[in-house]
Amino acid sequence: MKATTTPSTSAPVAHNALPPPSASSTARSSRIAPHSHIKGLGLTAEGLAAPDSAGFIGQTNAREACGVVVDLIKSRKFSGRALLLVGAPGTGKTALALAVSHELGVKVPFCPMVGSEVYSTEVKKTEVLAEAFRRAIGLRIKETKEVYEGEVTELTPTESENPLSGYGKTVSHVIVGLKTVKGTKQLRLDPTIYEAILKEKIVVGDVIYVEANTGAVKRVGRSDAYASSYDLESETYVPLPKGDVHKRKELVQDVTLGDLDAANARPQGGQDIMSVMGSLMKSGRTEVTDKLRREVNKVVKGYVDQGVAEVVPGVVFIDEVHMLDIECFTYLNALLESPMAPTVILATNRGNALVRGTADIVSPHGIPVDLLDRCLIVKTDGYNREQIGKVVQLRANIEGLKLGPGVLEQIAEEGERGSMRYALQLLAPASILSGLAGRSQIEVEDIGETNELFLNAKTSAGNIDPEGGFDGGRMW
Incomplete structure (x- = not known):
């Protein structure tokens, strides 16, 4: 059976925060940003802020x-x-x-x-x-396309004699069978579409869709009927599409006006090697003229008037x-x-x-x-000691750090004396010191040692010689 992990629904408490991921973990650890914990304003239905x-x-x-x-x-x-x-x-x-x-x-x-x-x-x-x-400024483009969608049940290229040469054969057409929950359909497609199928590395058992107007082929994934019981799989499994094989599908694409400006401002050039090298030598950033922006706005307005696109400020x-x-x-x-x-x-x-x-x-x-x-x-208002302690505990939970008894109170006191940013910055070096000492959680002595190694802004200013003297490269 597949190994599944169920995320914990309750937030970790003060001294039982989640441990940091081990070095042997196969999952990629993402960088924790300063505002990773912000999910919204935290207002009630009446517009009042919960504490x-x-x-x-x-x-x-x-x-x-x-x-x-x-x-x-x-x-x-x-x-x-x-x-x-x-x-x-x-x-x-x-x-x-x-x-x-x-x-x-x-x-x-x-x-x-x-x-x-x-x-x-x-x-x-x-x-x-x-x-x-x-x-x-976003632009949400909605486009309704006729597509053939389903699981590939047959993929048979048909060859014929090459009319331009007496030697060799060429693909005249390809037979593709598609299956959905509702039924099956056999398609006779152009040889250029067969080239796109080969490029997408599509085989029998894949779920694909083919655009009726352009002939573009897109591989969605492997049908979940072929799903195996491996714990680690490199394949993406998708369910069998519902409805008929031939259907009208609404595709939504989100772009910004900045993307449209950049795409239209960039010179296309040729496909030869000199054109490519010339584009590489040019500066990466160019100004977009007001005339081009007006033209983009005119096209966007036309899309909005037709109901094809919607502007998202x-x-x-x-x-x-x-x-x-x-x-x-x-x-x-x-x-x-x-x-x-x-x-x-x-x-x-x-x-x-x-x-x-x-x-x-x-x-x-x-x-x-x-x-x-x-x-x-x-x-925005300043924070008192109790609020600083809550913020420190929240960040410790986010960063997967365990805090020993009395640590939260000491860091909150340092935050009130210096600043909350300094208090939050104490967590990471203190965790390094506790690890070097062989401890599994941050203790009070780790905070004390961190305070001896690093200064906050107020302490630093107080330790500078009023005359600004230096002695052998060392500041007093």
């Missing part, structure tokens, strides 16, 4: 405010505006932006960027912003937005007013600051007042 839900700890006011923004976006009443998240570093601004995109849907494009990304040496600042906006998240200059802010105003604008979420940790690119304009968060007027501003 600890969907990976969030606290931040009830900010989450409820973002919930209102999500409702505005879904009802198409957020056009021409932006959401501005303000708060101290490490208070969850990026997590809130990611949660908003989760609430909008799985297939909604999410395009994050940092304010300093616009200062590229290859393209203009405005081009970087325009490209990010286009990548955050996504989310552009610009972190450290105070790094943009006055020219970028002016261009952002114009982009927000465009007919096909995505949802724009900005984030900053600055108070009153000089607007970059000006000499005397001081504005809240370093953003000009005319753009601030378009923003709904949400503030």
